[in-house]
Amino acid sequence: MAVVPASLSGQDVGSFAYLTIKDRIPQILTKVIDTLHRHKSEFFEKHGEEGVEAEKKAISLLSKLRNELQTDKPIIPLVEKFVDTDIWNQYLEYQQSLLNESDGKSRWFYSPWLFVECYMYRRIHEAIIQSPPIDYFDVFKESKEQNFYESRESVIALCTHLQQLIKTIEDLDENQLKDEFFKLLQISLWGNKCDLSLSGGESSSQKTDVLNSLEDLKPFILLNDMEHLWSLLSNCKKTREKASVTRVYIVLDNSGFELVTDLILANFLLSSELATEVHFYGKTIPWFVSDTTIHDFNWLIEQVKHGNHKWMSKCGADWEEYVKMGKWVYHDHIFWTLPHEYCAMPQVAPDLYAELQKAHLILFKGDLNYRKLTGDRKWEFSVPFHQALNGFHPAPLCTIRTLKAEIQVGLKPGQGEQLMASEPCWWTSGKYGIFQYDGPL
Ligand code: F6P
Numbered sequence: 500m501a502v503v504p505a506s507l508s509g510q511d512v513g514s515f516a517y518l519t520i521k522d523r524i525p526q527i528l529t530k531v532i533d534t535l536h537r538h539k540s541e542f543f544e545k546h547g548e549e550g551v552e553a554e555k556k557a558i559s560l561l562s563k564l565r566n567e568l569q570t571d572k573p574i575i576p577l578v579e580k581f582v583d584t585d586i587w588n589q590y591l592e593y594q595q596s597l598l599n600e601s602d603g604k605s606r607w608f609y610s611p612w613l614f615v616e617c618y619m620y621r622r623i624h625e626a627i628i629q630s631p632p633i634d635y636f637d638v639f640k641e642s643k644e645q646n647f648y649e650s651r652e653s654v655i656a657l658c659t660h661l662q663q664l665i666k667t668i669e670d671l672d673e674n675q676l677k678d679e680f681f682k683l684l685q686i687s688l689w690g691n692k693c694d695l696s697l698s699g700g701e702s703s704s705q706k707t708d709v710l711n712s713l714e715d716l717k718p719f720i721l722l723n724d725m726e727h728l729w730s731l732l733s734n735c736k737k738t739r740e741k742a743s744v745t746r747v748y749i750v751l752d753n754s755g756f757e758l759v760t761d762l763i764l765a766n767f768l769l770s771s772e773l774a775t776e777v778h779f780y781g782k783t784i785p786w787f788v789s790d791t792t793i794h795d796f797n798w799l800i801e802q803v804k805h806g807n808h809k810w811m812s813k814c815g816a817d818w819e820e821y822v823k824m825g826k827w828v829y830h831d832h833i834f835w836t837l838p839h840e841y842c843a844m845p846q847v848a849p850d851l852y853a854e855l856q857k858a859h860l861i862l863f864k865g866d867l868n869y870r871k872l873t874g875d876r877k878w879e880f881s882v883p884f885h886q887a888l889n890g891f892h893p894a895p896l897c898t899i900r901t902l903k904a905e906i907q908v909g910l911k912p913g914q915g916e917q918l919m920a921s922e923p924c925w926w927t928s929g930k931y932g933i934f935q936y937d938g939p940l
């Protein structure tokens with residue numbers, strides 16, 4: 500086994516992990532409890548007495564969770580039987596086996612940050628599924644939908660841009676096509692600023708014109724491997740036999756505006772024939788506030804289709820058609836909502852790993868995916884990305900992420916230190932972004 504650095508954790512007082520566990524996650528939990536209160540009459544009372552009781556039960560379970568967190572109580576096993584319960588509880592045992600402390604109990608501030616943050620979202624889900632008949636309620640649905648509605652002008656601008664582009668796509672030369680590809684990649688990157696967990700669940704929509712801001716944002720791209728993506732896909736297109744396929748997989752992150760940017764990119768990949776199939780991976784349960792579930796995916800396409808705008812509706816109708824024709828395929832897998840680092844995928848979810856191996860390119864969207872790719876560990880800034888992946892190489896892959904956690908690898912010697920000296924929050928503010936590729940060059 501390769502030697503890997505320690506995990507980020509709340510033990511480091513003042514670190515972003517520490518502040519997240521101390522302030523941001525309790526804030527998110529409070530917001531969830533408020534949401535349940537607010538939906539009392541409109542949603543729960545519809546289920547009669549049973550609904551009202553269920554709402555009370557969920558609130559009390561969530562309040563208990565908040566108390567456990569704030570008083571740094573031991574992490575307890577999950578109790579409600581669900582598809583992944585045993586895997587979670589085994590993982591907790593494994594974490595406990597790594598502890599030197601005398602009581603052998605994992606605690607919120609002393610366990611790996613990645614584990615406890617994922618655990619918190621899984622416990623929220625447990626509180627909901629323990630409370631039938633409201634066990635299908637998505638506590639983050641409202642925030643996700645609001646993010647989409649508030650981004651309407653930007654969504655229209657992107658849909659219009661895409662439809663104009665498609666009209667003339669066959670007349671574009673290689674360089675023009677590449678420029679357009681790069682534009683849409685950058686839009687998908689900056690779309691990742693719209694995550695709702697960094698803002699503690701508060702609104703974080705896209706109100707400015709991202710298309711016209713790309714030049715100004717370029718200096719904030721710290722690592723830019725877009726050329727590799729172009730070489731790989733344009734090469735696939737040139738060498739592809741008539742009936743064969745080029746599969747791009749997108750491991751999705753946030754719903755709302757970010758998802759629109761990903762679908763616009765996916766649409767372009769088909770229209771430009773850089774890919775013939777796009778596969779999307781979402782979350783099976785509500786996750787990190789804004790992450791995409793199948794419900795969000797279908798809801799958003801429907802909203803775009805009925806958006807009361809010519810080009811928006813055209814996009815929505817095309818997207819629906821791609822799904823029907825199997826050119827776009829949405830997949831679920833419980834692995835994406837487990838706490839494991841991705842290097843554990845071959846052991847924990849061999850079926851998923853085998854599926855990913857069929858991709859010509861995998862795009863991992865967002866910060867949490869980056870943390871899981873690199874194990875959320877205290878790597879030196881200049882460690883090569885390939886090394887930090889720690890054996891996870893299912894297919895050529897690229898991470899498209901704005902930085903929101905104290906982890907970054909693959910920088911030039913001295914680059915991270917320099918940024919740190921001039922701007923201590925450079926890696927947590929979401930202001931910087933990366934395209935970081937691993938695969939054959
Ligand atoms: O750092 C803020 C945070 O909540 C992290 O805990 C998490 O990695 C990230 O935001 C989620 O961001 P994204 O939606 O880009 O994965």
Ligand code: MG
Nearest residue numbers: 752753787790
């Ligand atoms: Mg997210």
